[in-house]
Amino acid sequence: MGLLSAFQLIVKRDLLLAFRRRAEIVNPLIFFLLVASLFPLGITPERKMLALIAPGVIWVAALLAVMLSLDQLFKHDYDDGSLNLLVLSPVPLFWLALAKVLVHWLVSGALLLLFTPILALMLHLPDTAWWPLLASLLLGTPLLSLIGAIGAALTVGLKKGGVLLSLLVLPLNIPVLIFGSGAVIAATQALPYEGQLLWLAVLLVLGITLAPFAIAAGLRISVSE
Amino acid sequence: MKWTWFHRLGSPKWFFEKSGKWLPWLVWVSIGLLTTGVVWGLAFAPPDYQQGNSYRIIFIHVPSAFLAQACYVTMAIAGAVGLIWKMKLADMAAKCCAPIGASFTILALLTGAIWGKPTWGTWWEWDARLTSMLILLFLYLGFIALENAIDNVQTAAKACAVLALVGLVNIPIIKYSVEWWNTLHQPATLKLTEKPSMAPEMLVPLLICIAGFYCFFLVVFLYRLRNEILWRERRTQWVRLWMKRFQ
Numbered sequence: 001m002g003l004l005s006a007f008q009l010i011v012k013r014d015l016l017l018a019f020r021r022r023a024e025i026v027n028p029l030i031f032f033l034l035v036a037s038l039f040p041l042g043i044t045p046e047r048k049m050l051a052l053i054a055p056g057v058i059w060v061a062a063l064l065a066v067m068l069s070l071d072q073l074f075k076h077d078y079d080d081g082s083l084n085l086l087v088l089s090p091v092p093l094f095w096l097a098l099a100k101v102l103v104h105w106l107v108s109g110a111l112l113l114l115f116t117p118i119l120a121l122m123l124h125l126p127d128t129a130w131w132p133l134l135a136s137l138l139l140g141t142p143l144l145s146l147i148g149a150i151g152a153a154l155t156v157g158l159k160k161g162g163v164l165l166s167l168l169v170l171p172l173n174i175p176v177l178i179f180g181s182g183a184v185i186a187a188t189q190a191l192p193y194e195g196q197l198l199w200l201a202v203l204l205v206l207g208i209t210l211a212p213f214a215i216a217a218g219l220r221i222s223v224s225e
Numbered sequence: 226m227k228w229t230w231f232h233r234l235g236s237p238k239w240f241f242e243k244s245g246k247w248l249p250w251l252v253w254v255s256i257g258l259l260t261t262g263v264v265w266g267l268a269f270a271p272p273d274y275q276q277g278n279s280y281r282i283i284f285i286h287v288p289s290a291f292l293a294q295a296c297y298v299t300m301a302i303a304g305a306v307g308l309i310w311k312m313k314l315a316d317m318a319a320k321c322c323a324p325i326g327a328s329f330t331i332l333a334l335l336t337g338a339i340w341g342k343p344t345w346g347t348w349w350e351w352d353a354r355l356t357s358m359l360i361l362l363f364l365y366l367g368f369i370a371l372e373n374a375i376d377n378v379q380t381a382a383k384a385c386a387v388l389a390l391v392g393l394v395n396i397p398i399i400k401y402s403v404e405w406w407n408t409l410h411q412p413a414t415l416k417l418t419e420k421p422s423m424a425p426e427m428l429v430p431l432l433i434c435i436a437g438f439y440c441f442f443l444v445v446f447l448y449r450l451r452n453e454i455l456w457r458e459r460r461t462q463w464v465r466l467w468m469k470r471f472q
Contacts, residue, residue, distance in 0.1 A: 150387070150388075150391055154371065154384045154388060158375065164370055164374050167366065167367050167370050168367040168370075168371060168388060170363070171363035171364050171367060171392070171395075172364075172391065172394075172395075174360050175398065214387055214391050217383075217387050218387050221380055221383045221384050221387065222380075222384070225375075
């Protein structure tokens with residue numbers, strides 16, 4: 001089987017499976033909206049203050065929501081044995097892992113993007129910061145999926161991997177958070193924000209080229225257990 | 226050049242016997258270096274013209290920050306060697322490095338906070354160097370947690386090695402954070418390529434302290450590693466014979 005057709009096959013299959021388990025897609029989205037709306041309630045509903053913290057709040061909420069969906073990334077495949085078949089298939093495992101990460105991003109990070117304008121409006125984020133926010137999330141959320149998939153691959157064989165997964169992945173996600181919210185904060189202060197976006201792009205290129213190998217190694221280790 | 230020494234290094238038994246001979250020497254060298262460096266630095270080095278005596282914490286702070294990073298790199302290299310050449314000893318070495326590295330990171334963060342209060346007027350600042358050191362601590366803790374979570378020793382070693390290699394991206398971030406971002410933390414005091422900005426009366430005890438810390442690390446590391454070797458090889462003949470000496 002050609003590389004491209006294998007890639008397409010995995011993407012199609014995973015999208016179909018994700019569509020059949022709609023609750024797993026919807027729950028992180030609700031979580032995203034819920035967490036972000038806790039801040040006005042917990043800190044202050046005052047306009048100025050909210051506009052100030054909005055970039056960080058939206059970014060942290062997005063990070064946590066992606067985190068939440070990571071646990072299931074390889075779990076079903078591991079449980080029903082299809083992960084074993086993927087590892088044994090003649091197609092390189094890192095290539096299949098990349099396809100799975102792409103689907104994970106489509107049903108987590110990319111969907112979150114649709115909801116960010118609502119949150120930006122509710123948190124009174126200045127209009128000038130909207131595009132940087134969308135751009136930073138567009139560059140940053142695939143990274144969250146890529147980095148998170150490494151942790152998910154390493155912990156998939158464990159019974160209680162959930163908390164451990166966040167412990168492993170969150171420190172690695174901190175640079176993404178810093179650059180992502182940094183770009184939006186710079187934009188709210190009418191400062192140049194292209195630098196941070198370029199850094200995110202650099203990290204994304206690094207992530208797409210290197211993370212699949214780590215994910216594949218992690219899956220091999222977990223399956224051989 | 227013969228490569229046989231490299232393979233012999235992978236044998237736990239050979240390493241255990243050899244390191245038993247190195248240890249007493251290393252213990253004395255590290256005691257000597259540490260007492261000389263610390264006493265010289267804390268009692269005899271001249272006070273700083275700006276910071277007075279509070280700068281003296283660098284004799285503890287800088288070596289522990291060095292070691293915190295060096296330990297992580299060692300751990301990642303040992304993990305890579307374990308993954309590639311499947312050496313049992315490398316797996317054990319990576320595992321033994323983690324708690325020591327985490328301790329050095331905590332020591333660097335604590336001494337930094339103690340120094341920061343009189344000098345910067347704050348215990349903690351969300352500065353690039355400080356934050357990246359905190360991430361390093363979390364990386365160590367994640368490594369230890371993963372090691373503990375997986376029951377199978379070999380699987381745990383492999384998984385941890387992958388994690389250590391992925392976390393390696395943080396090391397250049399820590400190293401260059403003070404140059405890439407203009408933050409509170411001062412730039413590096415010591416550079417290999419440039420003339421040091423410190424007076425020799427302060428520099429020499431600092432270098433002695435760093436050498437002492439490295440030796441101390443080796444001592445603690447070897448003790449942990451020997452302990453780990455005994456535990457993992459506890460069913461072999463040579464360990465049983467060795468243990469008989471204590472019965």
